[in-house]
Amino acid sequence: MIDLKAVIGCFFLLTGLILMLYQLYTDSTDLLPQVNFTTGLFYTVFGAILLLIWKLDKKKA
Amino acid sequence: MRLELIDYSIILLYFLFVLGIGFWLKKKIKTGNDFLMSDKSIPLWITSLAFISANLGAQEVLGMAANGAKYGLYTTHFYWFGAALAMIFLGIYMMPFYYGSKARSVPEYLKLRFDEKTRTFNALSFAAMTIFSSGVSLYALAMLMEVLLGWNFDLSIWIAALIVLVYVFLGGLTSAIYNEVLQFFLIVLGIAPLVYLGLKKAGGWKGVLQNVDDAKLHVWKGLSDPASNPMGVDYLGMVVGLGFVLAFGYWCTDFLVVQRAMVSRNLDEARKTPIIAALPKIAMPVIVILPGILLLAISAQNPEFTLPKTADGSPNYNMVLPVLLEKLYPNGILGVGITALIASFMSGMAGNVTAFNTVWTFDLYQTHIHQKGSEQHYFWVGKITTVAGILLSILTAYVARSYNSIMDLLQLVFSFVNAPLFATFFLGMFWKRTTGHGAFWGLVTGTSTAAIIHGLSTAEGKGGWLLPLHNFYSGSGQAFTIAWIAFTTCFISTVLISLLTKPIPDQLLGGLVYSLTPKETIRYKKWYQNPIWLGLAILLITLSLNIIFY
Structure with a gap:
């Protein structure tokens, strides 16, 4: 069976990276207050945490 | 509202993941039991999130934001009073019978407890209801996309229906449940930034208090007289009608949600499913109701946020979320917001179709048409019913368009x-x-x-x-x-x-x-593993929220 944590983690990691790169491409100044960059950063961290949990679970099993 | 390449990329990424889950699960789904019951193998955290996500359809996401603007904090009764109590009651008292009786569906419990006619009555009305809800979800999705983005109505219907069909057809109930959890995170994380931006634009909670009618900022005050609260409801209607009958009727007997708990790995997890689900459920008003209240506060200060009017001149409350998305989200995150809306429609549709195929296959087909088929036979009946359910939903969507x-x-x-x-x-x-x-x-x-x-x-x-x-x-x-x-x-x-x-x-x-x-008495090592203590803790949180926003 697939691990849903990994799937959701991947989805948000990719979405977050897309949003951050888009913000970098359109406006590279004052990134952090920008909605796309801030939200993208949050999604990326959230996705990475889920992937980390999945990895740790896999190791334990 | 104009989408750009970045927004379409996010929508496409979501579609790829949704379909990917279906294809990935295809190999694991071999029997009717796998397809319609997930072989009772789903972990607790997934069943709990799927339990509330099956209800997080279009009516919930768009409808509750609309109610938030129309009725204010009174709308939270659907969560802090009705849903929370009913979900705890289901987990503690009713789930042992649903799960312990080995019934495969809620109508089947009625057969075991009463007789065939009661089961058939419930199965028929439920099957019709699920197709109707699924069709309305599809219709609402296509209408919204047509109005907001100028997408073709027919194309929206067929593409959304095809995607739901593919992932349910390939992975059955497991695929629907897995996608519901992905959709849950997408809806919550896709709308949360909107709430933050809305709150900022409204001038914080202080701005809300200054600009929104006080009658809309209370949960219980004003219920003694239906004329003095925006919902037009009295204590009896709210407490007995909504809090007891409607909420318990929906959360404790509707197979669409109960099915998510019935596929748990064991009785203990089945009991905990609705109780754990109650925790995010009581936080949900922040995502689905608060935007409606925020729009009231923002539009009082910024006329460009005023809601469009309906044909009779009243505000079109259903446009609360679309207006906020259009005005507050730039391209990029706008794609995530639109994807969250699409996800809510598809989640509602898939939930209904999977509940429909289980009830049709076990409670109507196996009971009245073909009793002694093989596992493989019912596997294919379930698959064919999925196709039929989607086609009927499409038909319902077109009927809804013609005869509102x-x-x-x-x-x-x-x-x-x-x-x-x-x-x-x-x-x-x-x-x-x-x-x-x-x-x-x-x-x-x-x-x-x-x-x-x-x-x-x-x-x-x-x-x-x-x-x-x-x-x-x-x-x-x-x-x-x-x-x-x-x-x-x-x-x-x-x-x-x-x-x-x-x-x-x-x-x-x-x-x-x-x-x-x-x-059955299970000894739990920690208090929070015990469904009763867990339920009491959630009740305490709910009670506090009701007191804070009295």
Whole structure:
């Protein structure tokens, strides 16, 4: 069976990276207050945490 | 609203993941049991999130934001009063019977507890209801995309239906549940930034307090007089109608949500599923109701945020989320917001289709058409039913487009069916003297009473088709009153008819009725592993929220 944590983690990691790169491409100044960059950063961290949990679970099993 | 390449990329990424889950699960789904019941192998955290996500469809996401603007904090009664109590009750008292009886569906429990006619009545009304809801989700999605983005109505319907069909057809219930969890995170994380930006634009909570009518910022104050609260409801309607009858009727008996708990790995997890789900459920108003209240505060300071009008000149509350998305989200995150809306529609549709195929296959096809088929046979019946369910949903979506008033009427009829159902289950599980005839005729009487009361009363220009004897302040007030009267009628008729008919022998009721079921005692290492303590903790949080926002 697939691990849903990994799937959701991947989805948000990719979405977050897309949003951050888009913000970098359109406006590279004052990134952090920008909605796309801030939200993208949050999604990326959230996705990475889920992937980390999945990895740790896999190791334990 | 204009989408750019970045927004389309995010929508496409979501579609790829959704379809990927279906393809990935395809190899694991081999029997009817896998396809329709997920082989009872889903972990607790997934069943819990799927439990609330199955309900997080279009009506919830768009509808509750609309209610937030229309009724303010009174809308939280659907969460902090109705849903929380009902979900805890389901987990502690009712789940042992659903799960312990080995029933594969809610109608099948009715067969085990009562008789075939009660099961068939429930299965038929439920099957019709799921197709109707699924079709309405599809229609609403296509309408919204047409109005907001200028997408072609037919193309939106067929693409959304095709995607849901592919992932449900390949992975069955497991695929629907997995996607529901992904959709849950997408909806929450896709709308959360909107709430933050909305709060900032409104001037924080202080700005909300200054710019929104005080009557909309309370949960209980003003309920003593229906004319003095925006929902037009009194204590009786709110507490008994919504809090008890409608909420318990929906959360404790609707197979669409109960199915998510029934596929748990064991009884303990099945009991914890709705209780754990209650925790995110009570936080959900921040995502689904608060945007409506924020829009009121923002539009009082910024006229460009004013809601568009409907044909009769009143504000079109259904446009709350679209207006906020358009005005507050730049391209990029806008794609995530639109994807969240699409996800809510697809989640609602897939949930209904999977519940429909289980009820059709087990409760109607296997019972009345082909009783002794192989596992493989029912596997294929489930798959074919999925295709039929999607096609019927598409048909319903087109009917909804042509005859809007027929859809209103159908929705009403279904609410008549749901209201008395909880009385039947409640008596069936907790009073061993309840008989099959009592349950069936009680349901028929309760449903007919609901229809008659609607015919004798009006609200917001609707109802009164028999004789308009009474006018309610609002449609909600009418619906809540009809609900508690239908429940009471069903309850009394069931008791009376049961007493007049032959009782069911005790030996046939073990595991189906509270007093005849041995109580299992599990020793938990930590308090929060015990469903009862967990339920009490959630009740305490809910009570605090009700007091804070009194």
